[in-house]
Amino acid sequence: MPQRELSRLLDDHRNVQARISAGVSAQALAAWSRVSPTSLTTSAGAWLALVLSVIRRERARSHQVAASFYRLHRALEIGYTLPPPTGGPTADTVTLGDLREDWAQYTDTPRTPTPDDAEAVQVDDFTWPAADTTAQDAAARTSLVVTGPVQADREIGRVSDLQERERLDSADFLDELETMMGDAGVTAGGAADREALRGGRELIRDVSQVDSRVIGWARVTDGNPCAWCAMLASRGAVYRTREGAGIKGRTGRNLPPVGNPEDLQKYHSMCHCQTIPVYSRAAFVPESSAQYARDWSRATRGLAGAEARAAWRRHIDAQRRERRTA
Template sequence: MSPLSLTESGSAWLAVMLALIRGERRRSRDQAAAFLRLYRAVETGYTLPPLQDGPVADATTLGELREDWARVTDTVRTPEPDDADPIRIDGDFDWPEEPVESFDRAAVASLVSQGPAKLRDKVAQAATGQERGRLDDAGFLQELADAATTAGTGAASAADREAIRSGRDLIIRASQADKRVVGWARVTDGNPCAFCAMLASRGAIYTSRPTAAGGGRRKPAGSPDGRARRNRRPPVAVEDLTRYHYGCHCQVVPVYSRNDFLTPQARDYSRQWETVTRGKTGAEARAAWRRHIESNRS
C-alpha cells in the first residue's frame, strides 16, 4: 500500500490478500481434517471418513492416514512399525461446511483494522504532528515509511490468523459433532505467550456427555507410582479455550478419554506454574507467571 494513495492502493491490496487467505484457508481445512483423522485413529482405533465427498470404505490403516497427513503438509514420512494396523471408519459422520461468507467478513475486518486503518491513522498523525514546509521533507518521508512498516506487520499477523481460521473451526465443530469426543484441551506452539501457556497448563475441559468409545487406546496418564494424577487447579472457561490473539499458533484438540488429560507439554507448564507462583495468588501470581514466560521466549 502507498501512504499517499490509501484508498486506491488499499483496495487493490485487500483484494489480493483476501484471495490468498481463501486459498490458505482451504489448505488449513485439509490439514485439520487429516490431523483429526490420524489423531482420532491413534487415540481410539477409529477414524472419520475423508473430507472429500465420495464412496466411504469400512476401514483404512494407520499408514494410509499418515500418508494423507504427509501429503497435505508436504512433509516426508518415515515408515512406522504399526502402519499396517487396521482402523475402522465411522461412516455415519458428516463434516461441517465452511462458513465462507462469515470467514471472508472476518478476514476483511481484521485486515482493514490492522492494515489500511492503522496506516491512515499514522499518516494523519505524521502530517499534523508539526508544521512542515514540504511534503518531501526527509523526516516526514521516514515517518511514512515507518508507518507502512508498522501497518504491514499488523496486517501480516491478521492474515496469519485468518489463514488458519478454517482449520481451527473444522476441528472444533467436527469434534463437537463427534460422539467419541468427551472434551478439549489447548496445545501451544513452541513459543507461547503467558496467557496461552497458562491455558495449556490446565489440561482438559470435559463435556457432560459420556464417551461412546468407552475410553481411548492410550494408557491413562499417571504419576510414577502408577496412580492417576489429579489436576487440582480449576479448568479454564470454554470461551477462553478457543481465544486466539494475533500471532498465536495454538490449537484446541479433542479429548477421547476422561482419564486425566495432561500432555507432556501441559505437565511441564503445570509444574512451572506451581513453582513460579508458589505463595502467590490472583494478580500477583499472574504477574509472576507472565514475567517467567516472557523471560524464556525467543
C-alpha cells in the first residue's frame, strides 16, 4: 500500500479545503466591516447576499476537490475507482497517472511522474448522488444570520439598555459597540468557513454511504485539533457494522466513546477536519490518529464517562498551550 502517497494525499486534501474555507471566511469578515449598527437590517441584508454568493461558488469548488480526492484515494486504497462525477460515457479503466493529474490541478504544486502512472485502475459502475444545494443554501443562510445579524442585534439591544446611565455617544459606549460588532463579524466569518466546506464534506458523506466497497469511516484532523476532534480521530475507523469489519468480540474497553459514524460528520466553526472512507481493516489512517489513541488510553486510565472526557480535554488543552508557547 502506498502509505507515503496516501499520507500526502490526506494532508493535501485537508489543506486545499482549508484554503477554500479560509478565503471565504476572510471575505465574509472584510464585507462585515460595511455592516452598520445604525442600519443593521439593510446593511446586513446586503452583506448576507454577498457572502451567500461567495459560499455557493466556493462550496462548488470544495465539492469538485472532494470528488477528485475520493477517486484517487479509492484507487490507491483498493485499486478501484469511480467514474468522473460529470457524467457521460465512461471507460472501463483509467490510469493512476490520469487520476493524479486530475488531483494535481487542485494542489497548485508540480506533479512528478512516477513509474506506476500507466497502471490501469478499474472503474466501478456508479451513479454519483446529487448535492442538495437547496438544503445547503438554507443551512448557510440560517448559520450566517444567527451568528452575524441576530447576534449583533441582540448585543445592540443589550448595550442600548444602558442609555439611562451612559450617553449613547460616549467613548465607552462606542468602544463597546465596535467590539460587539467585531465579535459578531468573527463568529459569522467562522460560520462562512464551515459552510464553504459543506460541499466537499457532504459529497464524501453521501458518496461513501452508497459506495458498496466502503465499510466505515475515520476522522482526519489538522495539527492542532480541539479535544472533541482529537477524540474522534483517536477512535480510528468507525465501521458500518462490527461483523463487516471483522471485529467480533471486541469490547471497546478504554476506547474513546465514538460508536456512531454520524458523530464523525459533526464539525464546529473553523474546524478543518475531514472524514474519509475506510475500505478494509488494513486501510491507511494517519499516525497522528494512532498517537491520539495511545494518548487517550494514558490520559483516561481508570476513568469513564464525563470524567474521562474531562481528563482528555485537559490533556489536549495542555498540548495546545505548549504548541502556542513553542
